[in-house]
Amino acid sequence: MLGIYVHTNWAYNHPYAARTWTVADWEGYLEGLAALGYDFLMIWPLLDCMPPEPTASDRAYLDLIRQVIDRARNRFGMRTVIV
Secondary structure (H helix, E strand, O other), rough: OOEEEEEEOOOOOOOOHHHOOOOOHHHHHHHHHHHOOOEOOOOOHHHHHOOOOOOHHHHHHHHHHHHHHHHHOOOOOOOEOOO
């Protein structure tokens, strides 16, 4: 197992902050990781910083993370956890 951790809330501009990545950005990142032999992805989407009733932008972001997890698992065979 070779894994990597992605913290998604650093306040940098695109492409330096994972929070600003599109599905295409994530896919390129996952493809690169898979080519290097990574098979485990930990994502910290800072759920604890979201309000109890997520905003529309929070919901959109969570949907993006769902798509990332699906792609990591289905396309690249990676195990993924939310931390």
